[in-house]
Amino acid sequence: MDLALFQDPEAANDWQNVLGIFEFKAPNLKAGISQLEIYLAREPRARFGVWTNGRDSCTVYKLPDGTFKNVRHPAVVLPSPDDDFELATSKAITFNDLLVPTERELRQSFKALLDVVVARDSVVTRSEQQLDQLCNMLLLKLESDTSGTMQPSKPVGFQLRKTEAETGDHIRKAFSALVESREEVFREEHFPSLSFDDHTIKEIVYAWSGWNMLEVGAEAVSSAFQVFRRANLKAGEGQYFTPARVVQAAVRVMDIQPDDKIIDPACGTGGFLIEAFRDMSARISKPETVRTWAHRQVYGVDKDSINVKLTRAMMMVLGDGSVNVHIGDSIREDRWPKDYPYLDRALRDGAFTVVLTNPPFGEGLKVAAKDCEANKYSISLAAGGGKSYKDLEIGLVFLERAYKLLTPGGRVAIILPETYFFSSSYSFLNEWIRTRFIVRGVINVPMEAFQGFCRAKTNLYVMEKQAIPRTQQRSR
Structure with missing residues (x-):
């Protein structure tokens, strides 16, 4: 191109910051417009292009549905900073018009x-609030797409209006309706609202309105949402997105049956629960039967309210298995009566x-000895040589939480760092496991699986809870 216009002088030459492109050519108007449309189609962030030969000019706008609007001028007309570069489509977008984006897009x-x-x-200026509001916009988009499947030839709700203010008003009203109709998604929030200003709402609607977010898959949406998570420093809290292939393998190896009652006590954005729901849906033909199963048999807990909101949303989209996904601290049971009475x-x-889970892990992520003692975690006592409770990595405490949650003969699939099982620092662990579990399998998880989040070598450990702990067997 002859000239590129960037939105921010601090990010010049960054393709994600391209706002407009310009071509100054002698050929005719038709050839100039064709060239601009080709360039705009290849620039995902560009909103418009301008062509002129010094006498005539044309502005080509890229619309949210991927089509173009051409505005011809009898003289040289260049855009100004006050122009609106995000125009609504010439006709209302329907569900049939939506395209499935790639995970990369x-x-x-x-x-x-x-x-x-x-x-x-x-x-919205605080990072946690920004994340919550982006989540609200995603929920609204998912709801719009879900409604669109029922009337695919009718206009969808999530699309631009004529002006920025009209778009803002329309989207806020739609969100209020969503809160009323999906109370279970927002049940812990006192006054859920959409607080973004009109400009931000319009930017988001422009970016997503031409996409079908349902068909892209829950794991892809969750993966993309990690962009927000990482910006919010969640990796420092040991929260790592579990790749879809790892989740699928774990669910398959557990061979979940309709009479199984499953839980992820550190569910994150719900990968294991979503895959279990899908696996059951593939075996049970009636959606209402799968929904009933999920209402009775599928549970999830996470401390992060936004993770819980996303999990509920994804389960809701798949067929509504969201009712048993809770905000809470699975580890510190002594706090439940006051802080999380429903747990x-x-x-x-x-x-x-x-139990299917990928608990938080990372250097410095430990449960304090006093919390372990208050909640009678024997694994912490074992780490202290049986004499005193000891600060312990949270992933190992989650292993005991899984043990407590399971019925005798129940099974757990848990992702843990390999070093716990081979380092002399954790010499107590094998004996603790031997007296409580039967190890049924250890599945290698390649280091590349968590590339971009952490470099810890992990495995998927599959264990069965013994009917009678071996310590009791010996005493008998």
Whole structure:
């Protein structure tokens, strides 16, 4: 191209920052427009192009549905900073018009929108609030797509209106309706709202309105959402997205049956629960039967409210298995009566036949000795040589939480760092496991699986809870 216009002088030459492109050529108008459309189709962030030969000119706008709008001028007309470069489509977008984005396109879009929110939104300025609001917009988009499947030739709700203000008003009203109709998704929030300013709302709607977010898959949406997560320093809290292939392998090896009751006590964005739901859906033909199964048999807990909101949303989209996904701290049971009273019932000891989980792990992520003592975690006592409780890595404490949750004969699939099982620092662990579990399998997870999040070597450990702990067997 002859000239590129970037949105931010600090990010010149960054392709994600391209706003417009310019071509100054002698050929005719038709050839100039064709050239601009080709360039715009290849520049995912560009909103418009301008062609002129010094006498005539044309502005080509890229619309949210991937089509173009050409505005011809009898003289040389160049855009000004006050122009609106994000136009609505010439006809309303229907569900049939939506295209399925690739995971790469999703991630690029999420990254660009994060930049927009952080740099420009005049209302939402705190990082955690920004993340929550982006999640709300994603929920609204998913709801719009879900509704669109029922009337695929009718206009979808998630699309631009004529002006920025009209778009903002329309989207906020749609979100209020979503809160009313999907109360279970927002049940812990006192006053859920959409707080972005009109400009940010319009940017997000422009970016997503031409996409079908349902067909791209829950794991791809969750993966793309990690862009927001990583910007919010969640990796420092040991939260790592579990790759789809690892999740699928874990669910298959557990051979979940309709009478199994499953839980992920550190569910994150719900990968294991979603895959279990899908696996059951493939075997049970009636959607209402699968929904009933999920309502009775599928549980999840996570401390992060946004993770829980996303999990509920994905389960809702798949067929509504969201009712038993809770915000809470699975580890510190002594805090449940005051902070999470509903967990007492949801996380009853011995109530589950399957635990699937990838708990947080990382250097410095430990449960304090006093918390381990307050909650009687024997694995912490074992780490202290049986004499005193000891600060312990949270992943190992989750292993005991899984043990408590399981019924005798129940099974757990848990991802843990390999070093726990081979380092002399954890010499107590094998004996602790031997007296409580039967190890049924160890599945290698390549280091590349978590590339970009951490470099720890992990395995998927599959164990069965013994009917009678071996310590009791010996005493008998």
